[in-house]
Amino acid sequence: xLDNHDNSNIxxxxxxxxxxxxxxxxxxxxxxxxxxCEELSLSRRSVRRALEVLEAEGLIxxxxxxxxxxxxxxxxxxxxxxxxxxxxxxxxxxxxxxxxEPQLAQLAALRANAxxxxxxxxxxxxxxxxKDADGRELWDGALHRKIAQCAGNGLxxxxxxxxxxxxQDPAWQNIxxxxxxxxxxxxxxxxxxxxxxxxxxxxxxxxxxxxxxTHLMTLQESLIRITSLDTSVFAxxx
Numbered sequence: 001x002l003d004n005h006d007n008s009n010i011x012x013x014x015x016x017x018x019x020x021x022x023x024x025x026x027x028x029x030x031x032x033x034x035x036x037c038e039e040l041s042l043s044r045r046s047v048r049r050a051l052e053v054l055e056a057e058g059l060i061x062x063x064x065x066x067x068x069x070x071x072x073x074x075x076x077x078x079x080x081x082x083x084x085x086x087x088x089x090x091x092x093x094x095x096x097x098x099x100x101e102p103q104l105a106q107l108a109a110l111r112a113n114a115x116x117x118x119x120x121x122x123x124x125x126x127x128x129x130x131k132d133a134d135g136r137e138l139w140d141g142a143l144h145r146k147i148a149q150c151a152g153n154g155l156x157x158x159x160x161x162x163x164x165x166x167x168q169d170p171a172w173q174n175i176x177x178x179x180x181x182x183x184x185x186x187x188x189x190x191x192x193x194x195x196x197x198x199x200x201x202x203x204x205x206x207x208x209x210x211x212x213x214t215h216l217m218t219l220q221e222s223l224i225r226i227t228s229l230d231t232s233v234f235a236x237x238x
Contacts (some may be wrong), residue, residue: 002033007042007046007047007049008046008049008053010042010046011040011042011046011047011049011050012049012050012053012054013051014040014042014049015036015040015051015054016054016059019054019059019060019070024070025070025071026071026072027069027071027074028069028070028071029066029067029068029069029070030060030067030068030069030070032067033047033048033051037160038080047151051068055068058072059071059072060071061073061074072158085163085165085166088166090166090175090223091220091224091227093163093166093167094141094216094219094220094223096163096231097163097216098213098216098217100159100160100162100163100169101147101148101212101216102142102208102209102210102212102213103145103151103156103209104148104151104156104160104212104215105147105149105151105196105199105200105205105209105211105212106205106208106209107151107152107153107156107205108147108148108150108151108152108200108205108208109158109199109200109202109203109204109205109207110154110203110205111150111151112150112200112201114218116146116150117197117201119146120143120146120147120150120197120200121194121197123139123142123143123146124143124190124193124194124197126142127139127140127143127189127190127193128190133174137167140189141164141167144160144164145160145161145164146197147196147200147212148160175223175226178226188218188220189215191214191219192211192214192215192218193215195211195214195215196208196211196215198211199211220226
């Protein structure tokens with residue numbers, strides 16, 4: 001007969017009851033294994049096994065060197081992404097876009113359907129009728145994300161979304177709008193957007209990729225020009 005002192009099921013039931021009774025708030029640190037063993041009058045092995053089950057169920061989580069905490073493990077991805085964005089600048093983002101988005105356009109040319117293509121054309125119209133920089137940035141971002149979605153690759157889309165978070169920063173939007181205004185690229189951008197979509201509609205992956213690369217290089221050149229004229233431009237992000 002199993003000694004209750006060394007019974008992992010009993011340990012599991014008692015620890016579950018502790019959590020159900022809200023003795024510990026989400027994120028609150030649990031007592032040490034040694035303390036729990038003494039409080040429950042159970043062996044260290046049974047408590048450790050029970051904690052492993054609770055962790056597997058998502059009811060607790062552990063951090064090496066810090067202890068065990070109640071509730072689901074917090075998602076630290078947002079904090080990591082925020083820190084990453086804070087440490088970069090628009091020119092670095094453009095370098096990434098130049099390597100990622102042409103590939104997305106190529107895949108979209110292979111996988112987008114007719115309704116997808118029409119949605120892209122509609123988004124170009126929304127960009128054109130926008131009366132201010134905020135509206136143009138909103139619909140421009142929506143167009144590029146639509147192309148990323150049509151690539152049909154969830155991992156690529158996740159990478160795009162991380163990169164796109166930087167584009168949504170108000171300071172960066174202001175910098176890009178300055179670059180567009182300085183170079184008077186609005187009419188050029190319109191034609192380039194249509195060229196990208198035309199190649200996607202024609203199911204021409206090579207042409208779609210090149211059209212996207214040309215579009216992004218135009219913006220990159222404008223950013224380089226304005227930042228070379230005003231070396232304090234990145235200080236606006238601080």
